[in-house]
Amino acid sequence: MSSDIIPLSVPNLQGNELKYVQETIQQEWVSTAGTFISDFERELAGYVGTQGAVAVQNGTSGLHTALEVLGVEKNDEVIVPTMTFIAAVNPVSYCDAHPIFMDCDDTFGLDAVKLQRFLDNECYMESGQVYNMRTGRPIKAIVVVHIFGNMSNMPSIMEIADNYNISVIEDATEALGTYYTSGGFKGAFAGTIGTIGVYSFNGNKIMTTGGGGMIVSDQSSILERARYLTTQAKNDGLYYTHDEVGYNYRMTNVQAALGLAQLEQIEKFIHTKRENFNKYLEKLNNLPDVHLLPFNDQTRPNYWFYPLWIGEENREDFIEFANNRSVQTRPVWSLIHEQKPYQKAQTYQIEQAFKYQRNIVNIPCSTNLTSDQLDKVVDVITQFVAK
Known part of the structure; x- marks a missing residue:
C-alpha cells in the first residue's frame, strides 16, 4: 500500500x-x-x-x-x-x-x-x-x-x-x-x-x-x-x-x-483506539446524516473498528470518494446467508442485519494513526457530506 x-x-x-x-x-x-x-x-x-x-x-x-x-x-x-x-x-x-x-x-x-x-x-x-x-x-x-x-x-x-x-x-x-x-x-x-x-x-x-x-x-x-x-x-x-x-x-x-x-502493548493499543474514537466523535458530532455507532455501554470495548453510519444511498459513493482521496474505508461484509455456499441454509427472521450491512462503512482506526491522518479522514467525510 x-x-x-x-x-x-x-x-x-x-x-x-x-x-x-x-x-x-x-x-x-x-x-x-x-x-x-x-x-x-x-x-x-x-x-x-x-x-x-x-x-x-x-x-x-x-x-x-x-x-x-x-x-x-x-x-x-x-x-x-x-x-x-x-x-x-x-x-x-x-x-x-x-x-x-x-x-x-x-x-x-x-x-x-x-x-x-x-x-x-x-x-x-x-x-x-x-x-x-x-x-x-x-x-x-x-x-x-x-x-x-x-x-x-x-x-x-x-x-x-x-x-x-x-x-x-x-x-x-x-x-x-x-x-x-x-x-x-x-x-x-x-x-x-x-x-x-x-x-x-x-x-x-x-x-x-x-x-x-x-x-x-x-x-x-x-x-x-x-x-x-x-x-x-x-x-x-x-x-x-x-x-x-x-x-x-x-x-x-x-x-x-x-x-x-x-x-505487552495491548492496553496501550486499546487506550489509543479509545482516544481516536472519541476524537472522531467530537469532530463529526455536528455533521448531518452521518455518525459513529456506539459500543455496548455495559462494557470496556477494545474499539477495534469504527463503524460510521453513512446511509445506504451514499455508501458506494462515499467509499469511492474516500478512496480517490487516499483514505481507505470498507463496508460491512456481505451477509453470509446470501453467499452462494449458504443460500439454501435455514434463516430466521433476518431484518436488522440488512440495515447495518447496507448503511455502515468502517473508517481508518489503526493504533498508529496520526493526528494529521485523523484530521484528513474527518475532512474527507465533511467534504462528502457537504457536496
Missing part, C-alpha cells in the same frame, strides 16, 4: 517484536515448538483470566477445533449470525454440519430475543437435546461473534443456551480486550464467558502475529482435547501413533514471539 494512503487498519510493531523474533532465530526454534509458544499461551490466558489457552494457526482453525471439541459432526446444526466474516461460519461446513442463520441486534451481535423465539417456537427438547422441528436434526452449538470489538448480549445468550443445554462458542477474533464493566459478568472478557473462546491475530486485528489465533477455556478437558487435535492427534511423540484424524493447526514459535511482544 502506498505510504500516502491512510489505511483502514494496519499493525503497530513498535515494542519487543524484533528482539523476540531474533531470539527465536538465534535459538533456531522457529517452527511449532519453542518456549515462546507456551509463554504466549500462559500470558494470554492470564490476561483474559482463563484456566489456559492453546495457540493455533489462525482464528478459523481455532473455531474449527472448537466445533470438533464440542462433538459437532455430520448432520448436526449450529446457530450462527449472518452479519459476520465468513470464517465464523465455514468451520461448521468443515464438520459437515449445517448452519442456521440468525439476525443481529444493536450490538451487531446475535439477536438474543430472536434466538429465544426460534428455540421456543421452532425447536423441541428430547432427552436433554434440542432438535430443529423443520429438519429433525440436533442443534449442538451457538457461535456468537463479537463484531468490531463490541460485546454481544452475553447474559441473555448464556441464559438461553443453559436452558436449552447448548454449548456456546465465542468468536472473539475482533474483541480481544473487551470486557464487561457492569452486570453479572462484570470483569469477564469477551471469549471467556461461553464454553470455548477463540481469538485471532491476523494483520488487521488489535494485536497481530501476522497470522495466528488462540483457543481459551476454563475446562481443562477442553484445553487438552484442543491441544491434542491441533497437533495431529498424536498419541506418542517418539513412534508417532495416532488414534484419530488430527490437524496441523499449531502456531509457530516465531508467531508466538510476535504475539508476546504485542500482548
Whole structure:
C-alpha cells in the first residue's frame, strides 16, 4: 500500500517484536515448538483470566477445533449470525454440519430475543437435546461473534443456551480486550464467558502475529482435547501413533514471539483506539446524516473498528470518494446467508442485519494513526457530506 494512503487498519510493531523474533532465530526454534509458544499461551490466558489457552494457526482453525471439541459432526446444526466474516461460519461446513442463520441486534451481535423465539417456537427438547422441528436434526452449538470489538448480549445468550443445554462458542477474533464493566459478568472478557473462546491475530486485528489465533477455556478437558487435535492427534511423540484424524493447526514459535511482544502493548493499543474514537466523535458530532455507532455501554470495548453510519444511498459513493482521496474505508461484509455456499441454509427472521450491512462503512482506526491522518479522514467525510 502506498505510504500516502491512510489505511483502514494496519499493525503497530513498535515494542519487543524484533528482539523476540531474533531470539527465536538465534535459538533456531522457529517452527511449532519453542518456549515462546507456551509463554504466549500462559500470558494470554492470564490476561483474559482463563484456566489456559492453546495457540493455533489462525482464528478459523481455532473455531474449527472448537466445533470438533464440542462433538459437532455430520448432520448436526449450529446457530450462527449472518452479519459476520465468513470464517465464523465455514468451520461448521468443515464438520459437515449445517448452519442456521440468525439476525443481529444493536450490538451487531446475535439477536438474543430472536434466538429465544426460534428455540421456543421452532425447536423441541428430547432427552436433554434440542432438535430443529423443520429438519429433525440436533442443534449442538451457538457461535456468537463479537463484531468490531463490541460485546454481544452475553447474559441473555448464556441464559438461553443453559436452558436449552447448548454449548456456546465465542468468536472473539475482533474483541480481544473487551470486557464487561457492569452486570453479572462484570470483569469477564469477551471469549471467556461461553464454553470455548477463540481469538485471532491476523494483520488487521488489535494485536497481530501476522497470522495466528488462540483457543481459551476454563475446562481443562477442553484445553487438552484442543491441544491434542491441533497437533495431529498424536498419541506418542517418539513412534508417532495416532488414534484419530488430527490437524496441523499449531502456531509457530516465531508467531508466538510476535504475539508476546504485542500482548505487552495491548492496553496501550486499546487506550489509543479509545482516544481516536472519541476524537472522531467530537469532530463529526455536528455533521448531518452521518455518525459513529456506539459500543455496548455495559462494557470496556477494545474499539477495534469504527463503524460510521453513512446511509445506504451514499455508501458506494462515499467509499469511492474516500478512496480517490487516499483514505481507505470498507463496508460491512456481505451477509453470509446470501453467499452462494449458504443460500439454501435455514434463516430466521433476518431484518436488522440488512440495515447495518447496507448503511455502515468502517473508517481508518489503526493504533498508529496520526493526528494529521485523523484530521484528513474527518475532512474527507465533511467534504462528502457537504457536496
